[in-house]
Amino acid sequence: MSEQVKLAEQFESHRNHLQAVAYRMLGSLSEAEDAVQECWLRLSRSDTSGVENLGGWLNTVVSRVCLDMLRSRKSRREESMEDHLPETLASHEDRSDPEQEALMAESVGLALLVVLGNLNPAERVTFVLHDIFAMPFAVIAPIVEKSESAARQLASRARRRVHGTGSAPEADRGRQRELVDAFLAAAYAGDFNELVAALDPDVVLRDDRQPGASSVTRGARAIAKQVSGRAKAAQSALVNGTVGVIAAPRGRLLYVLLFTIKHGKIAEIDLISDPARIRRLDLAVFDD
Numbered sequence: 298m299s300e301q302v303k304l305a306e307q308f309e310s311h312r313n314h315l316q317a318v319a320y321r322m323l324g325s326l327s328e329a330e331d332a333v334q335e336c337w338l339r340l341s342r343s344d345t346s347g348v349e350n351l352g353g354w355l356n357t358v359v360s361r362v363c364l365d366m367l368r369s370r371k372s373r374r375e376e377s378m379e380d381h382l383p384e385t386l387a388s389h390e391d392r393s394d395p396e397q398e399a400l401m402a403e404s405v406g407l408a409l410l411v412v413l414g415n416l417n418p419a420e421r422v423t424f425v426l427h428d429i430f431a432m433p434f435a436v437i438a439p440i441v442e443k444s445e446s447a448a449r450q451l452a453s454r455a456r457r458r459v460h461g462t463g464s465a466p467e468a469d470r471g472r473q474r475e476l477v478d479a480f481l482a483a484a485y486a487g488d489f490n491e492l493v494a495a496l497d498p499d500v501v502l503r504d505d506r507q508p509g510a511s512s513v514t515r516g517a518r519a520i521a522k523q524v525s526g527r528a529k530a531a532q533s534a535l536v537n538g539t540v541g542v543i544a545a546p547r548g549r550l551l552y553v554l555l556f557t558i559k560h561g562k563i564a565e566i567d568l569i570s571d572p573a574r575i576r577r578l579d580l581a582v583f584d585d
Contacts, residue, residue, distance in 0.1 A: 301341070308337055311352055315359045321425045322363040324410050324548050326398040332362045356432070360422055360440045367418035395547065402548040408534040408582045409459070410548035415580065416455050423448055424455035461535045461581025473540035473558055474583070477533045480563060481542065484528035492521035497562040504568040506552070520566070535581040543580065553578060 315336060319329035336359040348354045402410055413421055419441045426432040426440070427448075438448040476495060483491035496517035504512050514520050530546035531554075542554035553575060557565035569575055 304340065304345070307351055308340055308355070311355050314352070315355055318356065318425065318430060319359055319363050320401055321405055321410075321413070321429060322360070322422055323366060324414055326394075326401055328366060332359055332366060335359075335362045353436070356426075356430075357436070357440055360426060364418055364422045364441065367421060371418060398547045402545075405548070406532070406582065407530060407545040407548055408532045408543045408580075411543050411545050411550050412459050412534070412580050412582050414550075416458060419443070420451050420455040420458070423451040424459060427452045428456060428459075459582060460584040461538060461579065470540060472561070473556075474533055476558060476561065476563065477540045477542060477556060481528050481531055481533060484524045484526070484531075487526040489521050489525055492525060493517045495563055496520060497559065497564040500562075500564055500566065502566040502568065505574065506568065506570050533583070535579075535583065537579050550575065553580070 312333060315333045316329050319332040320326060323329050323332065336355060339358055339362075340355065345351065345354065413424070416424065423437055423441055426437050427434065434445045434448045434452070437452075438445045441448060441451065443451065480492065480495040482488075483495060498517050499515070500517050500520055502514040502520050502523070504514070506512075514523055528542075528544070530551070531542050531544040533540055534543045535541070536543075536553055536555055539556070540558075541556055544551045544553070552568050552570040555567040555569065555578075556563050569578070
């Protein structure tokens with residue numbers, strides 16, 4: 298067996314892990330595949346005879362590739378005059394299998410993918426490597442070109458942004474989440490009666506995708522009828538410190554739901570899809 302064939306077999310044994318790392322960093326399956334392929338090209342051109350831990354070497358390389366891709370993405374976004382969401386949140390065509398990407402997004406968490414897209418490149422790479430893959434800061438620091446203490450600060454800042462602080466007391470937030478999750482489950486299942494039960498009889502839904510007067514729907518039965526059978530790519534999350542919903546098929550944000558809850562019922566729902574409005578929201582995931 299040639300050395301190149303042996304090296305290829307070793308690489309293949311690490312491919313799934315490398316793709317998992319790259320996908321969480323980039324939020325795009327096609328880009329993750331590109332990063333893993335670039336990792337292989339660098340491996341095939343390198344002298345690895347002195348490498349004792351090939352898995353660790355590959356982790357470092359794919360992380361640096363992803364960091365470069367994230368920085369390039371950020372630079373392109375800053376140079377562009379167009380007003381659009383970050384790449385992770387944008388709706389764009391890519392080469393990946395939609396079904397496979399949907400499965401990947403679900404396995405990571407749709408809301409987490411969206412929130413990770415709000416981190417800067419170094420924060421995102423550090424958070425993924427440390428908080429998701431338990432890599433020590435001594436290894437992460439050279440990847441992000443920071444000192445070990447600076448890498449710790451990056452992770453801490455990223456953690457605060459990912460998990461938020463929450464403006465409601467823990468007990469209240471727990472009850473809010475139960476109500477919102479029940480609403481989502483009923484919407485997903487098309488359970489009209491459960492939807493009505495979660496809503497205040499005089500609930501109001503404001504939808505910024507609709508023009509003028511048609512943007513407002515009133516009444517529990519009317520709204521239940523409108524949302525029944527939907528919410529298939531929605532998850533509860535923290536929106537401005539309270540329990541809301543992020544709808545993100547394949548990890549690409551479509552809209553956010555803000556709720557006003559009164560007396561244990563949903564009294565107001567604001568559907569926000571405008572990119573400029575979404576940027577002003579503080580989105581975070583639950584620290585389960």
